[in-house]
Amino acid sequence: MASIENGFQQLNEKSLVDYIKSTPSLSSVLGDSDNLDIKEVGDGNLNFVYIVTSSSSSLVIKQALPYIRCIGESWPMTKERAYFEATTLKEHGRLCPEHVPEVYHFDHPMSLIGMRYLAPPHIILRKGLIAGVEYPLLAEHMAEYISKTLFYTSLLYTTTTEHKRAVAEFCGNVELCRLTEQVVFSDPYKVSQYNRWTSPQLDHDAEAVREDNDLKLEIAQLKSMFCERAQALIHGDLHTGSVMVTQDSTQVIDPEFSFYGPMGFDIGAYLGNLILAYFAQDGHATEGNDRKAYKKWILKTIEETWNFFYKKFIALWDENKDGSGEAYLLQIYNNPDVWQQVQTKYMRDLFHDSLGFGAAKMIRRIVGVAHVEDFESIVDAGKRADCERKALNLAKMLLKQRRKFVSIDEVISAILQADP
């Protein structure tokens, strides 16, 4: 057993049993805690995750260690991230309980969260996308989650007083923000020991990213927005690996990167990862399944996600237009014309931000440190490189030209054009 420091102790399958037994908020969920089955399943990059099962129930325990698990103690990372993850799970869960798993317990000194176990058939969405599984409710569910969590934590709904209090609190999650700044907005655009790509096939493509002045101009603006703009409490890492799904359930997990940042970063991360999933499909095609129908479904999901989001977000705004939010006072925006104009402007800017951040997230997954299983699972390097190059070229174009796009339809057309 590891030593105890400031109340922190790294647990293992064995010591976790004692911990649970002495913690009523956990043992009460499990009922009989005499015969616990404990399985470590942390396949993410950062933390230890245990599934705990009793004779009658189950739960998940997640513990953060003071370094990045997949790299080791050489890359220290504050375990305080668990505090922000628990806080955001609870806050986003309050705003959208349908799509955020319940938190039973948080132990701050231990950086430990006890939460609902998302039982099979729940799987990570990314794995479902690789397997070619359609989720008919996914677009609607994700639009629901994104619209509610972003709207209610923005100045469209909250007062300046509450907003600044919350912004100040989440400034504490600075180490995770710095990690994003480095791996999303910096490393792919310079020589870095952590960058990798399908080599030698993409050697020239990676170099081209590092030598593209226009791209660097655009990424600088997005980086500034990421660092400076406290628009809403964003998840901060909303890729398809942070979503668990079944045919009728969609659950968003792992908000340890959460902070008050630009809304477009969440929307873009999610849509960008769907686009990556799209471009990976050709690598997963087999003789029996050319994935053509599935690619169409992904495109439809991208389109519907934005369109549902747009509708839901505007509906929330309209419903709360005489609420406590101080950004757009009804006494100022007091006629239907101007009301519609400000909403249209707001959503167009958000659309452009989302496309920019989405493109940045795509680029970093192809030439940066952390790749996606969508591409990594394509064994044939030549085939993988072809898929990645198409995605990379689309992302570069989106990043530079995003302000020219007016609707998600045009983005779908651009995807189709990049995949002739």
Next chain:
Amino acid sequence: MASIENGFQQLNEKSLVDYIKSTPSLSSVLGDSDNLDIKEVGDGNLNFVYIVTSSSSSLVIKQALPYIRCIGESWPMTKERAYFEATTLKEHGRLCPEHVPEVYHFDHPMSLIGMRYLAPPHIILRKGLIAGVEYPLLAEHMAEYISKTLFYTSLLYTTTTEHKRAVAEFCGNVELCRLTEQVVFSDPYKVSQYNRWTSPQLDHDAEAVREDNDLKLEIAQLKSMFCERAQALIHGDLHTGSVMVTQDSTQVIDPEFSFYGPMGFDIGAYLGNLILAYFAQDGHATEGNDRKAYKKWILKTIEETWNFFYKKFIALWDENKDGSGEAYLLQIYNNPDVWQQVQTKYMRDLFHDSLGFGAAKMIRRIVGVAHVEDFESIVDAGKRADCERKALNLAKMLLKQRRKFVSIDEVISAILQADP
């Protein structure tokens, strides 16, 4: 003597003597503190200000009360603002000691600052501008102050870690931010009990502001930027009443509205108030002095302020390009072309922000709650209204068209065009 509450006690000329005698950091400045002369001179809107003089020296004592002085206890306002004022005086003073008065003492429970007395011939810049006095070093000095305070507190110089720590701290100054939100970005665009204007001459002009959808669209964007964008530690109220001058000294005071906000808010506040001073000149013209030469000097000062600022800011950025700032890494912006491109882009955006905020500050001084002495001191209401209308129309145009302006020369031309 007022009652003491949580260590706070409102001082007066008499009790202040005892306070100073028992406070070494103050009495040591004054030397002999047996025969103190104390004069209350707070002509601002918010606080009590005392000039304290001994036989050998002098200093200023400023105390914040828990309401807005010029309105009274009916408009409560946290006295915590004194903490932020003292913190920013010290921080901006560290970065630009030439143009910020020294803080000798801060008493948090008492919301009391002891600072350097800016002795005559120092006067408030606004009064000098009304009197028609030229200050040959003003443009250079203000450019120095603005460039240093903004550059060094931005992510161009500081690390994300230090930036987020400081942003969190200044989130505490939320009440003063809310006051600005209300009086600058909201009230002038709606019916409000606090609004006033030269009536009946400007009745139609004030109404036109409240019915201008395009203007409302633009002010919404600026308000969002003010609330959400933590770009640098800004003064927050940098009008010509927050600057004291002599022929060779320029001192910036009163940063109680300071917080991490958009740089353009400071630059715009200052330039916007110079433009107001320009349009007020016709109201101060006499037979012996038509103020034409002085108007030219103001325009030259506006032009030089921006141009000096531009040069100094870029020079600071270049000097610190391989420093600890993480926004524009030299390894990414690694050729002269891209380096120049990002700087040009950054400064163009900042220019547009400054014009927008400057215009907003002009508008609110003509149809909002707090007016400027430049216009108020024009006794003839008809003449005053003519001056104000010209300024208001220019401001409306600048707010809507600001993105079309490329250089400060073009702004000068627009001012001349608005004043045929």
